[in-house]
Amino acid sequence: MKIGELSKRTDTPVRMLRYYEEQGLIHSERLPNGYRSYEDYVVDRVRQVRGLLEVGLPTRIIKQILPCLDSSKAIYLPYVTPDMIETLERERDRMAEKIECLTKNHRAISDYLEAVSHEIRAS
Amino acid sequence: MKIGELSKRTDTPVRMLRYYEEQGLIHSERLPNGYRSYEDYVVDRVRQVRGLLEVGLPTRIIKQILPCLDSSKAIYLPYVTPDMIETLERERDRMAEKIECLTKNHRAISDYLEAVSHEIRAS
């Protein structure tokens, strides 16, 4: 697929798709005319990238952890450096913290909305 | 307490504390000499703000939802506008999405690290 379709399917500005490629987060082939051509799996990839960006990870880190999140992990297993392991462990822990923070605040908002809805019904 | 102590207790640059105040996220009194003076509860407040920033919420949104996360919710219940409710519901849903994303990726990284550690033990 070409960049326009990928853009629609991922609800992502074309500008950003090119940016993600520049940052090494996604890959494209080129058609004879120079147009970018994407394989289907890139759709999921982009969605994953966007999700990680949304939760505050910079592209630098995303680029590092993405390969480890592929189903074809086996390929990468032998090449892992201690340095990489450290990064992954740190990110894993940071993610756990974020999950905790989000969960707490999510519940607080839910509770609040719940209370408000009762208030309305009572008035 | 003065800004230096708050900075230490929250592990937050003084610069940022003043910024958060400018954005209306925290409050300070002023001592006779012009120094900022904070009440104890601000420590938790700052930690909460930082957590929310880390998970990608902009100060604009944080400012809106913070009042609803206080324990003294009752005070705010009567003043809630439909507009505010909408914002809260949207943020609640976005948080849920983020939690899902983080959970998924957290598990993936954990699994990966697990696999790697086995690999190492086997070699």
Place this chain on the structure above:
DNA sequence: TCAATGTGTGACATTGGTGTGAGGGTCAAG
């Protein structure tokens, strides 16, 4: 063929969170 749409590159602007430094008060300890 012409117009509209899609794509390419490149450059500049913007935004939000953050860093940093200048220049100047406050205050406590030596």
Place this chain on the structure above:
DNA sequence: CTTGACCCTCACACCAATGTCACACATTGA
């Protein structure tokens, strides 16, 4: 009284993600 640590404001700089615009070429459909 002076020094050092702390505080004030203000301004400029930075970075990463994103928006926007200009200009050129490709594709497609009327």
